[in-house]
Amino acid sequence: MAELSPIQPCLWFDHQAREAMEYYVSVFPNSRIDSIEEYPDESLDEHFAGMTGKVLSGRFTLDGVHFTCLDGGPVFRFNESISFVVSCADQAEIDEYWAKLSHDPESEQCGWCKDRFGLSWQIVPANMSELTRRPEQVQVMMQQKKIVIAELENA
CATH class of the missing domain: 3.10.180.10 (2,3-Dihydroxybiphenyl 1,2-Dioxygenase, domain 1)
Structure with missing residues (x-):
């Protein structure tokens, strides 16, 4: 894997981080999913309720640009300011x-x-x-x- 830039965008998804990564790497050439870490089993901690199997930290590259993403729930939404x-x-x-x-x-x-x-x-x-x-x-x-x-x- 190429060396990561010290600054990279992080995208907060409700629950579609994996789907988004797969989609974006299909859109842009020279792209790939680099890694996916999932939330642990929700029975380990109440903070993870409903998050088992969701993306805790995803890393992907779109035509040489490195991104990080996560499933964080519906608290924040994208807007046109970015x-x-x-x-x-x-x-x-x-x-x-x-x-x-x-x-x-x-x-x-x-x-x-x-x-x-x-x-x-x-x-x-x-x-x-x-x-x-x-x-x-x-x-x-x-x-x-x-x-x-x-x-x-x-x-």
Whole structure:
């Protein structure tokens, strides 16, 4: 296993950490589940009631980026204040990631989408700063849900 970065995101899931890891590694190339530690048998301690077999600590890698995750119950939920940026080489790559990650049409705006776990992603062209230099381009981007490169280039 590659050396872990000293800083890595930790994702708190209600009870879907294992499902999320499996899904994310299927979406991104060069990805893998590195380890899964489960909660101990709930009979050992009342704090673990209902958590037997759930993910106490999961580690996975998405295209070279290391993540940690856990099943912590419904106390905390994801929101748009944290998102992950996916820099795409071209429109085909944007379309592919959008199709796999966008799950909530009401949350789509300017290349942002939410996946089925409620995590926010920014699916954008790698040259986004070049495509939004002029006010007209920014206006077009603000009207888009999924980024369409040709529309930005033609603005």
